[in-house]
Amino acid sequence: MHGSRLLVGIAIALVAESSCIPDVEPDVFVLPRCDQVAPACGPEEKESCCAESKVVGGTFNRLNDAAFPATVADFRLDRFEVTVGRFRQFVAGYPATRPKAGAGAHPLAKDGGWDPAWDSSLPAGQEELRASLECDANFRTWTDEPAGNEAVPINCASWYLAFAFCAWDEGRLPTEAEWNYAAAGGNEHREYPWGAAAPSQDLAVFECETTTTVCPVPHVGSKSPAGDSKYGQADMAGSLFEWVLDYHVPLSGNCDNCAALEDGDLGRDARGGAFSHTAETLSTTFRVGELPERRLSFYGFRCARDE
Template sequence: MRCKMNQNIKWGILLSVTLILGACSGKSSAKKAPENETVPSCCQNVPSRFGSATQKEKQGMVHIPGGTFMMSGDNDQARADEFPKHKVEVSGFWMDIQEVTNAQFKEFVDATGYITVAEKKPDWEEMKKQLPPGTPKPDESVLVAASLVFNPPNHAVNVNGGPVWWNWVQGANWKQPEGPGSDLKNKENYPVVHVAWEDAMAYCKWAGKRLPTEAEWEYAARGGLSSEIYPWGNQNVDEGSVKANSWQGQFPNQNTGRDGFYASSPVKSFQPNAFGLYDMAGNVWEWCADWYDADYYKTVKDGVVNPQGPKTSYDPQDPTVPKRVTRGGSFLCNDAYCSGYRVAARMKSSSDTGLSHTGFRCVADISEN
């Protein structure tokens, strides 16, 4: 059956701000989104569980030594928002060796009673603040607890013609990743998905950790390499041995499954980089702490120490919606579309967006004790 984007799917995509896979190109005269640096209220009453970095070391983290690197794109696949190349110095920190799993997130939810964004009915009064003035309110059948689930067409499509491979599925969330009737059986060791930035922040606070800055994430992904394209070096993702979970074949309708997986894979399914970090390329996109600004690198082109990202968000493709950075690519990434598994590749999404290919990992500061 031909896959069509019906009105409900269009509204779901609009409300969840899901156009995060397109390349960021061009300029816009639109103003930057309003500054909003406060931590979401969802995190304010979440108790911390852990203490010092010494304790965290025993809980699946590795020490990333401080250093200096050149941040930005390394080949002709790099997009405009990846330039200019600039010098960045980062202090040492601890980083999870893997993406947060379903089992780990369940432990957090069981301990706190936390309810994710995807499990809540959208607040139209808040949503419309991020939409063009005059946008009509959608039907109540769309304003339901839901998330976006990958739904591949059965035929070739124009990948630049809009993301027709997403369905707004009522009842889809981290516990039911494909929607009602699905569950996490035998997926305890898979990365948790359908988590919004707010959800990731809440987990980090409970775990006594935080989200990585975009600079920390790229520095860690490079694993000590200087200007290589991928965490493993410069060999193309589809050449030689399988290196990451990505889309192999014609995106989005045909996946050869050469890597052994059609969708996400258990953490640690592929070789780690030189820092001992798994899945820094492919599997699921990972939230970073920073606001996304397409022009941010231009403001730090002369070099920067421990950058925390821009003060405001600016996406010329979607200027009314504040976005956060995601990094690392996912099982949907393919050279014909986004090549998001490159260490310098930048992507973005609104903080209240959850998708079936987005998760996160945590970092922690080095304790002085």
């Protein structure tokens, strides 16, 4: 366990069936950079926006396809997408909060840390960073001063900025295999994070008709607990697409704590669907690539940490 995290509570419930990975309720931790983040998340807007939970590792099939087996070690994953309020401290310290070489690496994925060649893909200074978060006049969530969006997920962040934040927060972006494993409930191979039930507005934030409607992105965890994943993560379907570490490349063969770290000219991978997208994007088998420098109102992220 990370030395600077304060353990608040742990609850673990085991399922008798040995064929499935046990259900695990979220462990609640105060993460390293959360001393100024108000507990305004979850369905009653009272939970720590910095909560995370342990994902018990194991073996499963990526995309629920036996052609793509994978093994994932235990790790921790944010319960919520990174919020505006949580991101605000990173902005306040910028550019000192930019990552050093090798920061944010997955310990089992070779060469997965920050590459200094990416420095030029980050904003030069705080003013440029603030401007970069205003990618969409109607749907951006950032405000230069706290103004009611502190528990809403931060959007308009490029892959580079998402990586930089997680490294600053003493974590990292999850690999695609880790994200898929957590969303699918490990070897339960769930069609959606909550199970097999068809998506509905009670389970996920999706299908806003953005061409005719301005749909404010709700605070994180607004569909919890009904829409939660097995390991307690909220909004792994809908809300915002989430950047992961990997390049977007065709899957192949067996994956043992792996990550796709060679550029296939298809951008970086993202998962989970968004408020502005259809139900088909909410499936745990849906994946999409995007240029890492893009800043989009329907993209966000959450961070992982090593167990």
